[in-house]
Amino acid sequence: xxxxxxxxxxxxxxxxxxxxxxxxxxxxxxxxxxVSHIAQLVEADIQQxxxxxxxxxxxxxxEAAERIARHILGAGLTLGVIARxxxxxxxxxxxxxxxxxxxxxxxxxxxxxxxxTLPNMSQVHAGQLVATVKIIPYAVSETSLSKAMQEAGKxxxxxxxxxxxxxxxxxxxxxxxxxxxxxxxLATLGGEIISHHxxxxxxxxxxxxxxxxxxxxxxxxxMLGISAISDRRDILPMxxxxxGGEIISxxxxxxxxxxxxxxxxxxxxxxxxxxxARSPALNGLDWVLERFAANLPxxxxxxxxxxxxxxxxxxxxxxxxxxxxxxxxxxxxxPIILAAGRSTRSGTTNKLLMCMNGHTVIRQTVxxxxxxxxxxxxxxxxxxxxxVNTALSGISYRHIHNPGYASGIASSLKLGLSFLDKGTEFxxxxxxxxxxxxxxxxxALASAATRFSEFKVFIPTFxxxxxxxxxWQADMFPLLGNIRGDKGGRQIIHxxxxxxxxxxxxxxxxxxDLDTPxxxxxxxxxxxx
Numbered sequence: 403x404x405x406x407x408x409x410x411x412x413x414x415x416x417x418x419x420x421x422x423x424x425x426x427x428x429x430x431x432x433x434x435x436x437v438s439h440i441a442q443l444v445e446a447d448i449q450q451x452x453x454x455x456x457x458x459x460x461x462x463x464x465e466a467a468e469r470i471a472r473h474i475l476g477a478g479l480t481l482g483v484i485a486r487x488x489x490x491x492x493x494x495x496x497x498x499x500x501x502x503x504x505x506x507x508x509x510x511x512x513x514x515x516x517x518x519t520l521p522n523m524s525q526v527h528a529g530q531l532v533a534t535v536k537i538i539p540y541a542v543s544e545t546s547l548s549k550a551m552q553e554a555g556k557x558x559x560x561x562x563x564x565x566x567x568x569x570x571x572x573x574x575x576x577x578x579x580x581x582x583x584x585x586x587x588l589a590t591l592g593g594e595i596i597s598h599h600x601x602x603x604x605x606x607x608x609x610x611x612x613x614x615x616x617x618x619x620x621x622x623x624x625m626l627g628i629s630a631i632s633d634r635r636d637i638l639p640m641x642x643x644x645x646g647g648e649i650i651s652x653x654x655x656x657x658x659x660x661x662x663x664x665x666x667x668x669x670x671x672x673x674x675x676x677x678x679a680r681s682p683a684l685n686g687l688d689w690v691l692e693r694f695a696a697n698l699p700x701x702x703x704x705x706x707x708x709x710x711x712x713x714x715x716x717x718x719x720x721x722x723x724x725x726x727x728x729x730x731x732x733x734x735x736x737p738i739i740l741a742a743g744r745s746t747r748s749g750t751t752n753k754l755l756m757c758m759n760g761h762t763v764i765r766q767t768v769x770x771x772x773x774x775x776x777x778x779x780x781x782x783x784x785x786x787x788x789x790v791n792t793a794l795s796g797i798s799y800r801h802i803h804n805p806g807y808a809s810g811i812a813s814s815l816k817l818g819l820s821f822l823d824k825g826t827e828f829x830x831x832x833x834x835x836x837x838x839x840x841x842x843x844x845x846a847l848a849s850a851a852t853r854f855s856e857f858k859v860f861i862p863t864f865x866x867x868x869x870x871x872x873x874w875q876a877d878m879f880p881l882l883g884n885i886r887g888d889k890g891g892r893q894i895i896h897x898x899x900x901x902x903x904x905x906x907x908x909x910x911x912x913x914x915d916l917d918t919p920x921x922x923x924x925x926x927x928x929x930x931x
Contacts (some may be wrong), residue, residue, distance in 0.1 A: 432763025573628025659686020
């Protein structure tokens, strides 16, 4: 291909390398100049153009892009409109994208020829752009094009096909949250749980359940034990073998998801779920389920190949990250302390004004939150507001009074949210009658929020039980603002479990609120101001 400056008088038959504006008229790049175009250029006093001209053996950019695109076009893909040397490939079905490693050689054939794709085994949706062929110059030689097309590999999408599954939980009843989360996980891939069972965590009981569900119409059995699978001689693997099944692979080179078991029972695939299956965050289970739904092979070698360049994520249960987090990742967190209620359940005295260890309940609550290093807390008062403020004398906080406190906690929460500074990333919603929460717990919530961007609600747990306070990401503020009456955010949490991150802490104080006279007496609270 010739590519150079050409005198306008000699430019007929050349293509413009760059667009030219002639008054109100624009000649686009790539235009093949005719006698009429030359006249326009002369009239505009343009003495030369920068242009190109094909030579023998040259293949124009659009034709070259299309030929390569069709060469690598596999099942589940469609070819888009080809223009300016670019040919796009789109998924025609929802499923897993397969990109053979050998296609990487295409980019080594000639710098003029490029192929860009999504990562191999990406989950894609119908209509989504998954790959693009781009010819950099305006033409390539037939020799270069042939070299690029020597590799025999095709990009394809393996569509998800509907499937059904049975779920066996051993050692405990099936938590509603776990069931709903698993249903949702499967539903995104076209799967459905048709039965779920609970049994004792013994080889005998689990194997009996496996034999029972082996007769159902499902193609998948999911097993979740009270403890993680740590060895082939553990309860779930031994139960699978006792039921007549086999273990294909135990363990995965991904994190989270290390402790997954893959097996077979008759014509059914069996998956022993890792503990992280209780979380909506991406983990090794998702990769295995995707392959199952796409009818792709699942073997020990397939599992082993998932390790390099695969999943390696922090989990909130680990006290220390594998690498230190940058110091500039501190989030802007605004505590909102709800201290407006009438304290009707705690007797005749306002529980917030009761004394513990020489200080009022509300003072200790606010002081603990102040130790976490967040922004200055907002304290929303209502009932006996003057006395509450007196109890907080000397502590730094922002006071907001809620004259409509009698309508319930929702009005105080909404008012607190309305006073958040611009740029607030999180609100830490705290109850005024929880003075035993450790500052370390609040810091743990903040740390989780920094590390796990896929979640928007962070809840502390102690021995598996959820408590308070709760950290809410800013995207959730509108939902919180729509709550009415004497309700907190429980329903929002229920409706959006996929956005919830449970943060395990060693702090029983998250479960203790001083709602009743019995609770106040148990912790030594006495009247006094």
